[in-house]
Amino acid sequence: MTLRDLKQGQQGKVSAIGTTGAMKRRIMDMGVTPGVVIRVVKVAPLGDPIEVNVRGYELSLRKDEAAQVQVEL
Amino acid sequence: MSVIIALAGNPNCGKTTLFNEITGSVQHVGNWPGVTVEKRDGVYRKDKEVVIMDLPGTYSLSPYSAEEIVARDYIVKEKPDAVVNIVDGTSIERNLYLTMQIAETQIPMVVAINMMDEVERKGDKIDCGKLSGLLGIPVVPIVARTGRGLKELMDAAIDVAKKGQKPNRLSVFDSELADAISSIADALGDGESEENNWKAIKLAENDEIIAGTVPSDKRREVESLVRAADKAAGGDAGARIADSRYRYIAKLVGDCVKKSGKGYEETKSDKLDKILTNRILALPIFAGIMYLLFACTFSENFLFIPELPSPGVWLAGIVEEGWAFAADKVIGAAETLGASEWAVGLVTSCLDGVGAVFGFLPLVLVLFLLMSFMEDSGYMARVAFVMDRIFRHFGLSGRSFIPMLMGFGCSVPALMASRTLESDKDRKITMMITPFMSCGAKLPIYAMFAATLFVDSSQTLIVFSVYMLGIVAAILGALLLNRFVFKSENSSFIMELPQYRIPTAKSVLIHAWEKVKGFAVKAGTVIFASTVLIWFLSGFNFGGMCGMEESFLASIGNGIKWIFAPLGFGDWRASVGVVTGWIAKENIVATFGQLFGNVSEETVEAVMAGEEALPAITEVFNRVSAYAYMAFNLLCMPCFAAVGAMKREYGSWKWTLRAIGFQMATAYFVALLINVVGNMIF
Numbered sequence: 057m058t059l060r061d062l063k064q065g066q067q068g069k070v071s072a073i074g075t076t077g078a079m080k081r082r083i084m085d086m087g088v089t090p091g092v093v094i095r096v097v098k099v100a101p102l103g104d105p106i107e108v109n110v111r112g113y114e115l116s117l118r119k120d121e122a123a124q125v126q127v128e129l
Numbered sequence: 130m131s132v133i134i135a136l137a138g139n140p141n142c143g144k145t146t147l148f149n150e151i152t153g154s155v156q157h158v159g160n161w162p163g164v165t166v167e168k169r170d171g172v173y174r175k176d177k178e179v180v181i182m183d184l185p186g187t188y189s190l191s192p193y194s195a196e197e198i199v200a201r202d203y204i205v206k207e208k209p210d211a212v213v214n215i216v217d218g219t220s221i222e223r224n225l226y227l228t229m230q231i232a233e234t235q236i237p238m239v240v241a242i243n244m245m246d247e248v249e250r251k252g253d254k255i256d257c258g259k260l261s262g263l264l265g266i267p268v269v270p271i272v273a274r275t276g277r278g279l280k281e282l283m284d285a286a287i288d289v290a291k292k293g294q295k296p297n298r299l300s301v302f303d304s305e306l307a308d309a310i311s312s313i314a315d316a317l318g319d320g321e322s323e324e325n326n327w328k329a330i331k332l333a334e335n336d337e338i339i340a341g342t343v344p345s346d347k348r349r350e351v352e353s354l355v356r357a358a359d360k361a362a363g364g365d366a367g368a369r370i371a372d373s374r375y376r377y378i379a380k381l382v383g384d385c386v387k388k389s390g391k392g393y394e395e396t397k398s399d400k401l402d403k404i405l406t407n408r409i410l411a412l413p414i415f416a417g418i419m420y421l422l423f424a425c426t427f428s429e430n431f432l433f434i435p436e437l438p439s440p441g442v443w444l445a446g447i448v449e450e451g452w453a454f455a456a457d458k459v460i461g462a463a464e465t466l467g468a469s470e471w472a473v474g475l476v477t478s479c480l481d482g483v484g485a486v487f488g489f490l491p492l493v494l495v496l497f498l499l500m501s502f503m504e505d506s507g508y509m510a511r512v513a514f515v516m517d518r519i520f521r522h523f524g525l526s527g528r529s530f531i532p533m534l535m536g537f538g539c540s541v542p543a544l545m546a547s548r549t550l551e552s553d554k555d556r557k558i559t560m561m562i563t564p565f566m567s568c569g570a571k572l573p574i575y576a577m578f579a580a581t582l583f584v585d586s587s588q589t590l591i592v593f594s595v596y597m598l599g600i601v602a603a604i605l606g607a608l609l610l611n612r613f614v615f616k617s618e619n620s621s622f623i624m625e626l627p628q629y630r631i632p633t634a635k636s637v638l639i640h641a642w643e644k645v646k647g648f649a650v651k652a653g654t655v656i657f658a659s660t661v662l663i664w665f666l667s668g669f670n671f672g673g674m675c676g677m678e679e680s681f682l683a684s685i686g687n688g689i690k691w692i693f694a695p696l697g698f699g700d701w702r703a704s705v706g707v708v709t710g711w712i713a714k715e716n717i718v719a720t721f722g723q724l725f726g727n728v729s730e731e732t733v734e735a736v737m738a739g740e741e742a743l744p745a746i747t748e749v750f751n752r753v754s755a756y757a758y759m760a761f762n763l764l765c766m767p768c769f770a771a772v773g774a775m776k777r778e779y780g781s782w783k784w785t786l787r788a789i790g791f792q793m794a795t796a797y798f799v800a801l802l803i804n805v806v807g808n809m810i811f
Binding site for chain 1: 188189191193219220221222223226334335365367368371372375406407408409411412510514515517518519521621622623624625626627628
């Protein structure tokens with residue numbers, strides 16, 4: 057499953073990043089790397105983007121971007 | 130000998146606060162060449178020989194944003210004597226990622242762990258001594274807001290700079306990856322050299338900019354080694370490198386940071402965020418804050434109280450009255466001294482030019498006091514979070530909302546507000562389309578036409594439709610620019626939502642002051658020069674002083690009127706109106722008052738308010754061409770003050786002229802469309 061599928065308040069462990077190139081680098085630069093625990097804090101009022109907690113800070117990303125992050129519960 | 134120290138760090142890590150604390154008041158603010166990224170430098174207040182260079186806030190040294198490229202080019206090419214890397218102690222893991230990358234360049238550096246007070250309040254402990262030992266560089270705990278630890282930090286930085294003390298070469302990568310990287314470094318020449326080593330890492334990360342610098346005779350070999358590195362890393366060396374850095378950081382943090390063990394705890398910031406980005410409340414709160422922002426700056430009936438001016442309007446009124454009073458005295462003095470008519474005219478126009486600059490300062494000041502509060506408090510990031518869903522369809526960021534909203538008041542502060550956008554591309558596009566928002570000065574033009582030509586039909590509807598036309602033109606313009614001008618640049622929304630913090634009054638004031646000063650100095654010359662030039666053109670011909678009807682400007686109007694013929698207003702007076710509109714858009718009404726029947730000043734004012742008609746303009750305009758004329762003046766080059774603001778924000782004439790070209794082309798096309806289609810229907 058992917059980060060996009062997690063419900064608000066759920067957390068998972070990142071297993072892989074699906075995309076390539078610039079977006080993958082950017083996601084990883086921000087600390088979303090395999091093995092890290094990530095928790096969905098909330099969804100924006102209009103349904104997208106989402107806010108996650110990772111490595112002790114709050115990160116926002118669009119659902120399309122979250123769909124590239126594979127997670128395990 | 131002077132020492133150059135660069136400040137590097139993540140956005141929101143307190144870098145600007147630190148910069149303001151250590152430099153005091155002597156600083157230069159401008160742009161890095163070619164981009165709309167702010168460049169600031171100053172001198173250390175305790176030692177004038179130490180120059181402090183504030184690098185843009187970045188999360189990484191990858192080449193994906195203008196900020197990252199600027200920051201890394203500065204570190205690698207300009208080679209400051211030392212880098213002070215500011216690390217937010219409350220999210221130390223992510224912040225150390227940049228530290229790892231700066232250390233890879235082997236530049237002498239110091240790490241400053243900021244926000245130590247918040248770290249302590251949480252009950253966490255950071256062992257700076259141990260971290261310093263492991264990294265091989267000084268690590269200094271600081272609280273930039275209160276000034277704690279800044280002397281120690283600067284002493285350490287100056288010491289490191291003078292000794293040229295480099296960080297340890299950390300063994301971040303596993304042996305396979307490390308071997309692959311060193312073979313790339315060897316292929317580049319001397320594999321032991323720091324530069325080649327750094328380049329090798331970047332090449333393994335698939336960095337296109339560095340790949341472009343590889344000499345062509347080595348390119349083949351390097352490419353095959355990069356592919357080999359990918360293979361050794363199990364497919365993607367870049368991902369493996371990022372992963373290795375974070376693994377190394379996890380180890381460092383495990384050794385040096387003791388968490389209080391309380392685990393996840395809801396902070397005040399989290400509680401506040403629950404309200405401010407709440408599913409139901411977020412949009413009403415956002416609308417309320419935007420209303421306040423707009424009303425405080427521009428409103429004549431502040432908080433719906435009739436005749437109560439907002440702080441911005443009130444201050445602007447004082448400045449304008451004060452200036453008019455002083456200008457009257459000067460002109461009066463010149464007249465009593467028996468100065469000739471043209472000399473008095475010149476003095477008047479110069480005073481008007483300077484007054485035009487001053488008149489905008491209160492608006493800029495008030496808007497930026499509020500904006501920097503929003504920015505520094507962390508709310509601005511939430512604006513982007515809340516609005517992203519809508520704006521991404523136009524290829525823009527949610528933050529573009531603020532400059533565009535402000536554009537309905539005045540383009541000058543609106544253009545300057547684009548500085549808070551996160552990407553260079555978004556800033557450039559937003560500045561091109563912000564003047565399409567119909568500013569307050571354009572309303573008198575619509576009022577004139579509505580009262581004269583649209584009496585029987587709904588005047589409100591006509592004016593409203595012009596406003597809508599501006600919004601539609603802005604959206605379509607943004608889409609076109611994204612598609613055809615900035616096509617290669619990808620957009621993503623992977624960004625931090627920083628903790629809410631109450632900004633210090635000092636940093637808010639410094640920010641607002643920088644904006645005011647920057648506008649007065651950088652935009653002022655443009656505004657002043659063009660105001661005086663138009664005065665000269667409209668009051669002189671080869672025979673000397675004359676009325677506007679016989680002036681150079683009238684000749685120019687006659688010379689260029691054919692350009693406007695396809696738009697339905699190929700008349701010299703209409704052309705002159707376009708030109709005088711560049712001083713201030715409402716000037717068009719006064720110009721028409723003078724050129725069409727020479728009406729009194731009171732009449733002009735009544736026309737501006739839409740209370741009286743100006744029947745003589747029907748000589749030139751019918752309804753269709755009047756609408757085309759309104760559209761043209763809405764969309765074409767904004768007033769010189771706004772052009773000055775554009776010049777200041779773009780930092781180059783090249784981009785300013787491109788923006789003006791885009792606006793002129795849009796205006797011409799839209800007005801042409803209106804005239805052609807309108808004449809078919811009516």
